[in-house]
Amino acid sequence: MSKKRFTHDECPVARSLDQIGDWWTLLIVREVLYGLHQFNEIRASLGISRAVLSERLKELTQNDILERRSDAQDKRAAQYHLTAKGRDLWPVIIAMLDWSNKHVLGETEDIVYPLNPDSNKPIADLCARDTEGNVTPLNKMVLRKGKTASPHLGARITKAFPL
Amino acid sequence: MSKKRFTHDECPVARSLDQIGDWWTLLIVREVLYGLHQFNEIRASLGISRAVLSERLKELTQNDILERRSDAQDKRAAQYHLTAKGRDLWPVIIAMLDWSNKHVLGETEDIVYPLNPDSNKPIADLCARDTEGNVTPLNKMVLRKGKTASPHLGARITKAFPL
DNA sequence: TATTTTAAGTCTGTTTACAAGACTTATTTT
């Protein structure tokens, strides 16, 4: 049987993994974010095979995360750029980067870190602003079921995050 | 040749994907976060094959994201629990959930959302507090190279995020 | 006590995905 996809899963986390959960996908997004836009640039930087890169770029384009523009000057070339949806993956990547800096890299490794460009200070913790402007650390957040959640998922959420 | 891993990659994002980037891995973490702790519970909930779940649980345990406890009462059973490192994946999952709610789910879908338990309000945007307490949206953050970044990666970061 | 059931896996055969590199086509450079 073929690899399971989560396209029709109810859970939003599974649904996002369906679009960005493949082995190379987020690294391709990262490369584009870091300024690589051409097929061969990305391929050489990642060491990914042509066939797999081609397939992933197709999926990312179909899912409206990347946009493929044919180069106006060089008609052989294509330029892959992030869409608004793709740019909104930035928080996901920063969250992973922060986690990696704290828990995966060794003590002496100081490779790359997120910085607040206004204050010029590195970030201390990830948080969220609620609809009234209150700021709270992300690790304190809880989940609530939405209006269209199935009874089954709704019950699981309520059980895991009691009111 | 075998699947490429990023264990020895320099980039922290790749290094984190090496530990949580496999197809089922984050969903397993989510299940544990949602309150499932036993092998068969997780298996039934995800519909994952026994062999793959077994392998992923081994990797997650080796990477200190999950901890395997043999059940004191029932000696057949095991309990998988998040470690501190595993619990710190919460921001990553919330970031993905938020992205999915905004960009993947349809307009009428309202399944599950993160909530600030102090104010009882849903979150509006993800942000970060810097080391001086300033709060700034994550999508404004930039990257800076750290002290031990290689010249090659350092140059890429500086180019992508000019001072 | 003997039998059945259950938890947590491992094992097997089949299908699918990935890696490496050869090949293709259109375009650009020499």
Add this chain to the structure above:
DNA sequence: AAAATAAGTCTTGTAAACAGACTTAAAATA
């Protein structure tokens, strides 16, 4: 006109994922 290049596709071998049967120790049931 020939060579090089961009962006792929195609082919072949290897690794991983799938469903389901099987295993082992412990627990529940008769």
